[in-house]
Amino acid sequence: MRDDVAAVLTVRLFEVLAASPQLSRAEGLQRVAREISDDPRDDPYFKRWSHPSAWAPFSLIGDAGRNAHETSRN
Secondary structure (H helix, E strand, O other): OOHHHHHHHHHHHHHHHHHOOOOOHHHHHHHHHHHHHOOOOOOOOOOOOOOHHHHOOOOOOOOOOHHHHHHHHO
């Protein structure tokens, strides 16, 4: 896993979730992965963060049904 991307992805994920609490964690991760894949930042190995090695290793475990549960309480 790439440490440079991990740091950016983690911080950005919490920013997105704080700004958009209606999103599930899975939706937030998907949004941030898209942001990273569109990032034009240079990388000495693959030249761009758009390469799947930058964002594909991240996954979320344990978010099933979060929005359904919250909706049922409202």
